[in-house]
Amino acid sequence: MDLLVQEGNVQVGRRSKYSDEFRHDAVALYRASDRSSVKAVADRIGVNHETLRQWIKAADEADSLNGSAGGLSGDERAELARLRKAEREWQQEREILRKAAQFFAKEMK
Numbered sequence: 001m002d003l004l005v006q007e008g009n010v011q012v013g014r015r016s017k018y019s020d021e022f023r024h025d026a027v028a029l030y031r032a033s034d035r036s037s038v039k040a041v042a043d044r045i046g047v048n049h050e051t052l053r054q055w056i057k058a059a060d061e062a063d064s065l066n067g068s069a070g071g072l073s074g075d076e077r078a079e080l081a082r083l084r085k086a087e088r089e090w091q092q093e094r095e096i097l098r099k100a101a102q103f104f105a106k107e108m109k
Contacts, residue, residue, distance in 0.1 A: 018047070023055045024059075026041075026045055026052055026055060027055050027056050027059040029041060029044075029045065030052065030056055038052050038053050038056065
């Protein structure tokens with residue numbers, strides 16, 4: 001992706017040192033890494049983590065415009081978000097019950 005902009009006869013900006021193919025591969029690597037930290041993936045491929053984060057954001061926006069965000073439709077994404085929220089709630093409830101059981105086990109001794 002070139003960042004050169006023509007203003008009259010003067011070029012403003014600079015050419016990116018990373019090819020579009022490299023950017024695409026970097027985003028694919030991040031997505032295939034089970035969403036491990038952006039910093040870990042960026043360190044592994046030798047780019048700044050903010051640079052990789054911007055590439056991921058741009059790719060996500062492009063995917064949502066193309067309707068190919070992970071192969072899920074809008075309804076499926078909404079359902080996935082709802083299920084993930086419910087799972088977080090169940091995990092919190094389980095943790096509360098585990099702590100309560102430990103507390104009452106101590107009280108009975």
